[in-house]
Amino acid sequence: MSYKLLALDLDDTLLNEEFVISPGNKEAILEAARRGAAVTLATGRMFRSSLPYAEELGLDVPLITYHGAMVKKARSQEEIFHRPVPLDLAVELTNYLEAGGYHLNLYINDNLYVREDNELIQLYINIASVEFTAVGNLSNFIKDEPTKMTVIIKEENKLKDLGRLFNQKYGSILSVVRSRPYFLEITHAAATKGQALKYLAESMGIK
Incomplete structure (x- = not known):
């Protein structure tokens, strides 16, 4: 099965106990991207806390942050969706x-x-x-x-x-x-x- 979009959580999923992406996980993500999948992050973290991981993986798609309350492009940092607390x-x-x-x-x-x-x-x-x-x-x-x-x-x-x-x-x-x-x-x-x-x-x- 080929995936068009792969959304990955960070904590307790992609990151290990030291909050680092393991070499194995990184290679699997890069391979999915090579096969044509768009890869993004979907996390409860702040955008600025997620961005270093996106940069490490070379992601160039919008990141889903704050549990979905903010979607922002990784490289240009253009905000494309925001639903804050009233x-x-x-x-x-x-x-x-x-x-x-x-x-x-x-x-x-x-x-x-x-x-x-x-x-x-x-x-x-x-x-x-x-x-x-x-x-x-x-x-x-x-x-x-x-x-x-x-x-x-x-x-x-x-x-x-x-x-x-x-x-x-x-x-x-x-x-x-x-x-x-x-x-x-x-x-x-x-x-x-x-x-x-x-x-x-x-x-x-x-x-």
């Missing part, structure tokens, strides 16, 4: 989380903003290898729609309880999913990898 909901969530003392990552215009530098953001940075900006009170800072919001909690029960609460209250309008042991990731409900992949395939004339 600002009113983002402000409401930010106010709630800051009042509760939770650590929150805000992703706006492919930049990462946090309240302060602490062990939780360092835990994230060790995985994502991106820079961040500490801006103080996020409730005062947020003025634009975030592509994604990530709550980082090391206590598993607390993370589960918060995820359950948010799904009950916002489940019809937001996607609230757990990734890795400590991350609760929030995106627009209509921003999914599947929908982004469908959009990308149609834009490339692939059926």
